[in-house]
Amino acid sequence: MAMAAQKHVESLSIDKSVNLQILNYSFRECQLSASGRQYDKLVVGAAIFRHIPNLTSSKVPCILLLKRAPHEPYFPNIFELPSGKVDLDDPTLKHALVREVKEETGLDITKISAQLSPMIYQTEKTIKSDAGTEAFVVKSAIQLNYVVSVSDGLVKLSVEEHSESRWATEEELDELDITDEAKAIIREAFQWSASQ
Numbered sequence: 001m002a003m004a005a006q007k008h009v010e011s012l013s014i015d016k017s018v019n020l021q022i023l024n025y026s027f028r029e030c031q032l033s034a035s036g037r038q039y040d041k042l043v044v045g046a047a048i049f050r051h052i053p054n055l056t057s058s059k060v061p062c063i064l065l066l067k068r069a070p071h072e073p074y075f076p077n078i079f080e081l082p083s084g085k086v087d088l089d090d091p092t093l094k095h096a097l098v099r100e101v102k103e104e105t106g107l108d109i110t111k112i113s114a115q116l117s118p119m120i121y122q123t124e125k126t127i128k129s130d131a132g133t134e135a136f137v138v139k140s141a142i143q144l145n146y147v148v149s150v151s152d153g154l155v156k157l158s159v160e161e162h163s164e165s166r167w168a169t170e171e172e173l174d175e176l177d178i179t180d181e182a183k184a185i186i187r188e189a190f191q192w193s194a195s196q
Helices: 001-009 024-030 093-105 170-176 181-195
Strands: 041-053 061-068 083-085 108-117 117-126 134-150 162-168
Touching: 024 083, 041 093, 061 093, 061 181, 083 093, 083 170, 093 108, 093 134, 117 181, 162 170, 170 181
Parallel strands: 041 134
Antiparallel strands: 041 061, 041 083, 061 162, 108 134, 117 134
């Protein structure tokens, strides 16, 4: 990680109830899946809010959602929180969260305010070996979710991963293609926002 990025991560304001200093390898060893093994995939997600004026001139909380690209092997064309896999070279979960938000949105995290419930799910796909045989692969995943504030600016998508960004109100969630698991986390984020 570049020195400027490392200093940015270290200087972030984090609410004391959020533990993001956890070392990547420690989490993987301590948090096991229902099968008793390490999760195949560890993901971090960010609930990012902006308050946007509506027709009555009051400001309505809107959450940033990204639509997965149609060519994605998992959950194509589904809206999700900005999120991504924790890499083995991410020293802590905080480093992974900062990196993923920057990669997926072009925005810098300025504050980490709260931890939301984790989202546990499975991914499934059929792969072909070099010999031409097919195998069905199921992987376990856990997504750790946080409410964060970000720098001002426009969202800049990584077009390889997402086709659209949207600032959605809570009322709009039922109109969008979102998995039930993700929708529950997003509603939890709106509840947190309303309590502030």
